[in-house]
Amino acid sequence: MRCEKSGRIEVSNLCKRFHKAGKDPLQVLQNCTLTIEPGKLNVLIGPSGCGKSTLANILAGYDSPDSGEITIDGSPLKGPGTDRLMVFQETALWPWMTVMENVIFGPTVRGEMSKKEAREEATRILELVGLQDFKDKYPAQLSGGMQRRAELARALINRPKVMIMDEPFRGLDDLTRELMQEYYLKIFEKTNCTTLFITTELEEAIFLADRILIMTFLPGRIKTIIDVDLPRPRNYHVLTSKKYLQIKAEALEYLIEEGRKCFGEDCNIANTMVDEFRRQADNRH
């Protein structure tokens, strides 16, 4: 069940502008250059609203950039395709199809597999993600975590070269999120499929990533890349290891610097707040 070792995406100075009704046009991406290493878990992190989802939509082919080139394994990118599949923030399972129908949709609609073959393949994938006894349930009957895993199964059955995950665990509460992270890691370590994982949580990024790409605030481009050489297979104990703390401190510096910019007027609020209270605290004693 291993994806091919390919899936190297090279992006060179990508630009994108949004025209919003009622507001002046917004430069979301400005000469953003990055490469997604094949067979690795590349995590993209940055403050909210810094253009991460726009980049994901462009890579998945749903949106076209104003300028800049993107190649996957050398050949230029054109339109959505099964080589790059996306798992969305809010679940995009079709509510009127059962989990099984959702998963076999891809292969059967492309005519690559007959219904019977697709069902067998789907059962194996569902076992991998632990949903074997939820095959005939409707998405509305599944919990948040299960819906995410079903969506993952729907993508993996098509053996994509690259998986793009747009903040998949955002809606879940923190504890389910941690369990989902461990679960996802096990699946990744089995399939080893090139992945671009987008998140705003720093702990999640370090815990999952082989490479962390930190994005600047608007206009978005890649600021720095941090390699995470924590041992594989990982479990949550790694969260208190020395190496983890080092990476966290380093990443935090960059992120807080970007975060301050992202706040815009919020930022000087944070500064004014701090010295305001210090002044108050001193004159109170």
Next chain:
Amino acid sequence: MNIYFVLPLFVILSFIFFIFYRQQKRLAHYSGISTLSQIKKTLTSQRFWLVILGFVLTIGFWYAAVYWLPFDAFHRLPGPDEVVIEWLSRDPYYGISIYTKEYYVHILYSTYRATVSFLLATILGVPFGLLMGWSRRFYEYSFPLVEMIRPIPPLAWVPLSILMLPGVEPAVIFVTFLVAFFVTTLNTLLGVQSIDQAYFRAALCLGASSKEILYDVVIPGSLPYIFTGLQISMGAAWFSLVAGEMIAAQYGLGYLIWQGYSLVKYPTIIIGMVTLGFIGYGSSAVIRYVGKRLMAWREQELGGLGVTYEE
């Protein structure tokens, strides 16, 4: 093609152009280009010409069907040209055009009845809906009653209301009021139920008594639903007003249309229908405008507010 014919046409066309221009100006402001280039962009856009094509096709088919095509059913109907000429002529053959006093008398009667019943429905319906949403006990007593009476089609009340109420005018207004009342009440109730419980608890926390909560949370919170309800109730009011006028009234657009049929004045029928269409559209546009004004805090579009009761 005398002046009396051309002048109103010119007035209507310039009014349409004025709305088109204002809309283009707003669009231009958004995309930050000059109004002129925005107009040029729209004029060359495929969408604009498709809309024009849509109208041309419809009127063309109407004209062809009445005069050329073999369906005899259509031959009894008046053609578009006949209607327009009748509508704009100085002394219309069938007595109704924009120059005849009678035309405006009918319009005034209909609008008067619609407005009275709409206002009555709002004055009675909104508080009734708020009360039903706000106090559990009142809801328990009144909701089953409302649900029992609501399925009875309002127009079935016409014969009974003519008997019960003295004269025709109150009967027609009562029937129209009934429709609008149910729609307004149920949408207001829906509005109160849609308010997130956290707002009530937050107000309680801040020390608001139940009366203050009614003014500060219940009314503003359910305002969006109330306005959707008012828009629908205006549509429903016109809907049943026409029937009431056709059955019982001596004046009004409904009566005008029915009289047009019984006295074989066919173009008048079409004129009556088109006028009804415009006034109906105009009145709900007015409500939408007032709604937007009152609720400054809601930038989103008023429509599409989930389940609404449409009668």
Next chain:
Amino acid sequence: MRNNGDEKVIKENTNIALDNSHITKKGALSICNVTKIYDPEGVHVIALEDCSLDIKAGEFVAVVGPSGCGKTTLLNIIAGFDSLTHGEIYLDNELLAAPGVKPKPGPDRVVVFQHGALFPWKTVLDNVIYGPVIQKKMSRDEAIEIARDKLSRLGLKEIENVYPGQLSSGMQRRVEIVRALINNPLVLLLDEPFRGMDSVTKSASHEALLELYDIFHKTIYFITHDLEEAIFLSDTVVVMTTRPGKIRMTIKVDLPRPRDYRMLSTPRFLELKETAKDAVHEEALKAFQRGERELA
């Protein structure tokens, strides 16, 4: 209070300091063997079972637990939205809640809700002055003056007549906390206020809350799923079991105040996290397997 210029500011501070000092004495909450059963004759769901907790005046307590462990139920009981089946709750040694006695929600126990409850139809300023004006403690102008002063202190001055719908979630939460604190409550009840925020807004909001706590020193009952957030913010962390909710473990957090985010990587912090990590993780697993849903 009417004079202006510097003198006012100094007077203002002493006034804050004045009512602040006499306030810190109040706000002690003691929860004794509280049990809460939903719909006793019907489905008989036990949400809380024999919970006991003493919160000293001015103490910052964080309650951590999986979804459906009754931490929100306890908050609702203290705030007066819900009643309890057994046990008592005392506020400054006066009986607040007991099986027969249901406390009325009031400005002494203000709640900041999870998804925010700023009135969307009121501007920021109207939201903040709503409490004092409704309780008729101040005239509208007095309230506006104090509200403006507090908002400007937090740099939220220029968003005074903006509607909450246009603010970012971080800003909304801060305005809501100011709206709560302007009533000088005895206890501030926070129901997962920073949930769903990205980590950068979250850390800025943490800073803001800690700074506000250092000044007003109110008793705070803070609910969260995130153990790290609980330890970083509070003086005491209470870990609750999954349903029926019991208090499984209480940890004293002796990190120095005022705190800042660099403390997240100090050894003492990691030690505290390690002690609570397994307990929280185990409870989470049990709740996760049972597909526990938020009850209250």
Next chain:
Amino acid sequence: MSKTNISKDNSVANMFVKKEISFGKRLQKKLFNRTNINGTIAILGFFLIWHLLVVLRMPFMKHIPTPVTVLETFINLVTKKVYWVSLWFSTKRVFYGFVAAQVLGIPLGLAMGWSRKFKYLSFPVFEVLRPIPPLAWVPVSILFWPTNELSIAFITFIGAFFTIVLNVLRGVSSIDKELYRSALSLGAKPQHIFRKIILPASIPSIATGMMVGIGITWNVVIAAEMIAGDKGIGRLTWEGYLAGDTPTIIVGMISIGFAGWLSSGIVKIISDRMMPWRKLF
């Protein structure tokens, strides 16, 4: 600090404490809860007041019969054939008009939602015709259609048609983009997307359109029969008025209300059947 009581028994079974209560008790609890009791009191009260008002000869009420007479008229009317024939005629008209509106309206709504060009072409014309109240079409429909039956069925068609098209269009345009984007990247061709994504996603809006439509059709058929019909429950009520026989009017009204309520129920069952995934929600 408070005494730390570590929970001793960890057995998961005990944690999940939820008593099973007998079906009878739950049914009893459901039926006789406060809302139903107050509701029945209100309805009985309504009939009582109605009776008193008539007996005491209050103003406005001089033509109105007491509920008792209405019941008597109902009982002997039900035995007569004319009642059932007219009810059957009205239902037939509603059925034809409603079904025709769905058969024509749903595809038109889907087409408008699916292809942008077709929407620009037809939606403005549709919007101009929509505000015209259905009953304003009565004269034109009588002129146009050869038989009386067809013209009334056309009016009910107009009543339901505009509602279903609008609801379907609103439903199709509010499907969120991720649903068909994920289908696109899975290699689905346009016809797959229409059949497997757009159509099922718009079923809820079709259901709403049908529910609202059936309400309007009953409304319209009654008025059309009163104005131009010869047979039908609306006609029966109108003849009751002409003959000054008020109990028949009220019986007519109640039976129309009942028929309307029944057909809404049927439409509701059909629409729930169409959306199995929603029901289990």
